[in-house]
């Protein structure tokens with residue numbers, strides 16, 4: 869169970885205008901220790917589509933999502949860069965003589 873804080877903002881302020889989307893985003897956060905499970909959507913894993921939609925609106929409103937998401941969920945949304953996979957050897961260059969397989973002009 870997450871702990872919540874209640875915040876009061878003027879409805880006609882920039883934050884007040886997107887507050888319903890912020891409520892939506894927060895409602896679709898997973899519980900602690902279950903970062904794959906949305907609290908509301910039983911058929912989707914997290915991040916669920918309604919969370920994604922709210923996040924999209926909030927980003928467009930200029931809010932930073934990382935300020936709105938609990939820290940324990942950051943690795944789910946923004947996985948840390950892992951070690952790079954080993955480089956595949958480059959394929960040998962194409963042989964130019966194979967590119968010339970055109971029928972001779974009759």
Ligand SMILES: [Zn+2]
Nearest residue numbers: 896906909916
């Ligand atoms: Zn959800």
